[in-house]
Amino acid sequence: MYSSLKEFVNFLESKGELERISEFTDPVLEIAEITDRVSKQPGGGKALLFENTGTPYPVLTNMMGSESRIKYALGLESFDEVSDIFHNLMGEVMQERNRLPVLKCWPEDGGRFVTLPLVHTKDPETGARNLGMYRMQVFTGDSTGMHWHRHKTGARHFAKSEDNRFPVVVALGGDPVYTYAATAPLPDGIDEYLLAGFLRKKAVSLVDCLTQPLQVPADCDFVIEGFVNKNELPVTEGPFGDHTGFYSLADLYPKFHITCISHRKDAIYPATLVGIPPQEDKYIALATEKIFLEPIKLTMVPELTDLYLPEEGVGHNIAIVKIDKSYPGQGIKVAHSLWGAGQMMFNKIIIVTDENIDIRDRKALMSVISKNYIPKRDTHFSRGPLDVLDHCAPQCGYGGKILIDATIKLPEEEGTATTPAHAEKAIHFTHSPEDLKGLINVILDDAEPLEDTYASLWLWGSNCDPIRDSSFKDGLLVMDSKIKHKGVNGFTRDWPGKALSSVETIEAVDRKWESLGLGELIPSPSRKFSKELK
Numbered sequence: 001m002y003s004s005l006k007e008f009v010n011f012l013e014s015k016g017e018l019e020r021i022s023e024f025t026d027p028v029l030e031i032a033e034i035t036d037r038v039s040k041q042p043g044g045g046k047a048l049l050f051e052n053t054g055t056p057y058p059v060l061t062n063m064m065g066s067e068s069r070i071k072y073a074l075g076l077e078s079f080d081e082v083s084d085i086f087h088n089l090m091g092e093v094m095q096e097r098n099r100l101p102v103l104k105c106w107p108e109d110g111g112r113f114v115t116l117p118l119v120h121t122k123d124p125e126t127g128a129r130n131l132g133m134y135r136m137q138v139f140t141g142d143s144t145g146m147h148w149h150r151h152k153t154g155a156r157h158f159a160k161s162e163d164n165r166f167p168v169v170v171a172l173g174g175d176p177v178y179t180y181a182a183t184a185p186l187p188d189g190i191d192e193y194l195l196a197g198f199l200r201k202k203a204v205s206l207v208d209c210l211t212q213p214l215q216v217p218a219d220c221d222f223v224i225e226g227f228v229n230k231n232e233l234p235v236t237e238g239p240f241g242d243h244t245g246f247y248s249l250a251d252l253y254p255k256f257h258i259t260c261i262s263h264r265k266d267a268i269y270p271a272t273l274v275g276i277p278p279q280e281d282k283y284i285a286l287a288t289e290k291i292f293l294e295p296i297k298l299t300m301v302p303e304l305t306d307l308y309l310p311e312e313g314v315g316h317n318i319a320i321v322k323i324d325k326s327y328p329g330q331g332i333k334v335a336h337s338l339w340g341a342g343q344m345m346f347n348k349i350i351i352v353t354d355e356n357i358d359i360r361d362r363k364a365l366m367s368v369i370s371k372n373y374i375p376k377r378d379t380h381f382s383r384g385p386l387d388v389l390d391h392c393a394p395q396c397g398y399g400g401k402i403l404i405d406a407t408i409k410l411p412e413e414e415g416t417a418t419t420p421a422h423a424e425k426a427i428h429f430t431h432s433p434e435d436l437k438g439l440i441n442v443i444l445d446d447a448e449p450l451e452d453t454y455a456s457l458w459l460w461g462s463n464c465d466p467i468r469d470s471s472f473k474d475g476l477l478v479m480d481s482k483i484k485h486k487g488v489n490g491f492t493r494d495w496p497g498k499a500l501s502s503v504e505t506i507e508a509v510d511r512k513w514e515s516l517g518l519g520e521l522i523p524s525p526s527r528k529f530s531k532e533l534k
Contacts, residue, residue, distance in 0.1 A: 001075050001200035005173040005221050005268045008073070009060060012047050017069055023515045024052040027059065027112070029505045032105035035061040035273045036501065037509075037522040039280055044069070049268075053101040057269045063176060065280035070287050073176035075200045079290030082199065098141045100222070100261075103271050106241030107502040110250060112138045113240060116270045117224075118171040118182050119146070120214050121157040129215075130154060131192035133182040136170065136256065137237050145237035146228055146256040149388045149397075153188065158228060158254065165227040167212040168256060173221025173270050175200065183284055185292060185343040193217075211259040221267040225260040241499025244314050244462060245276035248389045249496055275499040276525065277458060282311040296344075301337045303330065308359045312454055316346040316387050317461025320365065325354035328412040332380055335403040339384055346387040347401065348466055354407040369406045369426035375439055375477040377417035378405040381467050391496050392463050392484055400467030404440065420475035429456040436476050445482045447531045455528065501526040503533055 002008040012018040019038075025031050031050055038045035044066035050059040064070045076082065102112040114136040121130050130153040137145040146168065148155040158166050171178070177200050181192040193204040206215040212225045234252035242248040272280050289309050297304045306322040309315060323334050331352040338344045353372070357364040372378075380403040386393045393399035420439070428438025431446050442460045449455060460481050464470070469480040484491040506524040513521050526533060 001177065001202060002175050004219050004264065004266075005060065005176065005270060006266055008063070008176055009047075009049060009268060011072065012063070012069065015068075015072070017066070017072070018047045018049060019518055020049045020051055021516050021518070022051050023512060023517075024054065025050045025512075025516075027053055027055075027101040028104040029107065029502070030509055031059055031061065031103055031271075032273050033501045033505045033509045033524065033526075034516065034518075036275060036279075036525055038062060038518065039065050039273065040278055040525045041522065043067070044278070044280070044283060050101075055099055055101040057099075057101050057267060059101045059103070060268050060270050061273060062280050063270065064180070064283055067283055067286060070180070070283040074180060074287060075177065079287065082291045082294075098138075101269050101271075102138050103273075105273055106247070106275065106499045107505070108247055108497065109240055110137055110236075110238045114138070114144065114170070114172070115272045115274070116172065116179055118174075118178055118216075118220075119148070119154055120169040120171065120216060121154045122167070122214060123157050124161045124163070128189060129191055129193075130157060131178070131182045133179075135240065137240070139235070139255070142258040144256045144258070145235065146254045147237055147240075148253070151385070151388075151397075158230075161230060164230045166230060167214055167227050169209050169212050169214040169216055169226070170224040170256075171216040171220040171222065172224070173264075173268060174217045174219045175204075176270075178204070178217055178220075179270070180284060180287065184288060187342065209260075210262065220264075222261065222263045222269065224258055225262075226256050226258040228254045228256055239496070241275050242389050243274035243277075243279070243281055244387075244389050244391070245458060246391055246462065246498055247496040248391075249494055277311050277314055281315070285309055285311070285315050296338075296341055300341050301334055303334065306359055310457065312457035313349070313461045314458070316343070316348070318349045318457070319344070319347050319351070320359045321350060321352045322357075322359050323352060323354050323407070325407050325410075328410045331405040331407040332403060335380070335405075336382065339382065339401060345385045346390075348386065348390070348399075348464075349402050349404070349461055351404045352407055366426040369404065369439065370423075371406075372408055373404060373406045373426070373439055374417045374419050374475075376472060376475055377413075377415050378409075379403070379470075379472075379477055380405060381470070383467065391493070392465055392469075393493075394465055394468055394491075396493070400465045400470075402466035402470065417475075422474065423476060429453070429460075433473075433478060433480075436473060436478065439476060441476055441478045443478065443480050443482055449528065452528065498529060498532060500529055500533055506533075 039062045047063045048061050104112045119132045132154045134148040177196045181196040197203045205218040207218045235255045237253040238250040239247040303323045308320040335350045353368050355368045382401040386399045388397045423439045424437045427440045429442050463481040
């Protein structure tokens, strides 16, 4: 594997997977806008190394933003290699301040954010280490936010601690497999560095920190040591243009106090951009989808034959599942099993089929839904945990879920419901609740581009609560994915805007594009939503 992030950069360059940009690019908004354009190119574009950031350090973005680069990062020829590993595994210093090129990604962000932090904590009772990834808003030269949600392991460790100064250490860079491991949905008690070692086929060398009783990989580029004060009230953090494509609104989170920052002599600062899909996290999710299919199958859902998380669903909104069905109600059983499986608990929309198709083939999937799904018979609702970042949930972190059972029905499941004869397609996107042409009809705001199926799928998963916003009309399922207004129809939350670049940043990047050496001008993806830009 790689002894440093710089070695990985050189490897990507040797493979033609990296562009060096020597033109000055501002970490405030410009780097994010350029990355947004490149990362949305077919296949994810190239990794970008911004060498002139106005600081002593270059910035690397989109480093895992393609299928080939995520495989390079994990040292894999194929994701299938990992299934066998898991099958066996399941059984058995400097005081510098304010000199890092921390990005501000979107105009309404509350400030600059560290977006690829490897956050180390330790269970106060068992001593077990956890490696998580929780964004960090920079407040001052020696303090940041620590955005860990209450269901995250780091937050649980903090809640258990009786030490007023709860130790936390953040690493940046090093072998990119560490960054992936920090995002992986491992069960509690399995060390993320064990996963990293298995993936790269070499143990991770850990060293003691200078001011906190924790360890980090020896090859990290930066190490930020500090603590969270148990006696200190939470502070306001955010907004932040998040992976949902919308801003997560300002909220209260712990403050992280920095005691030491150290770095390699040739350090590279890693960053990622999240926002309206697709982004780099599409490929990180692809790896997770492939790698963790086998553990889910072995431990919870033996009938599972394939799992697909469409990028439009931003990881947790939409899941397509294929099963080996043998008894009535099995599709319902599988949905509830997955809603109880680690981070799958945040899923809102599951479509289950048992047909012998490639569930990534949209045309084949629509055909199966049209053939096997009768809305009044095969729609099942539930409630449960949702991602804290889900802005349309009735309550923060809790709301509705829906199963669309597109399996072939056994005699016990057929009932008396029939397919509405007036349904012309499986899923229909429309601006009008009177324009019902699909078995599933998704109502979008008038300003949204219906011709853009990608954006429509993203908005379907993002802007509806399956229970509150679903109804049946003339035997068809209707789901309201329009903006919800606070105080109307019982909705009590603020509604966030989309994470879009500003006109000023777009024009500034347009002017300097030719000097960046990235080829023909790539228009800003934010222009797709031109009405909101204005």
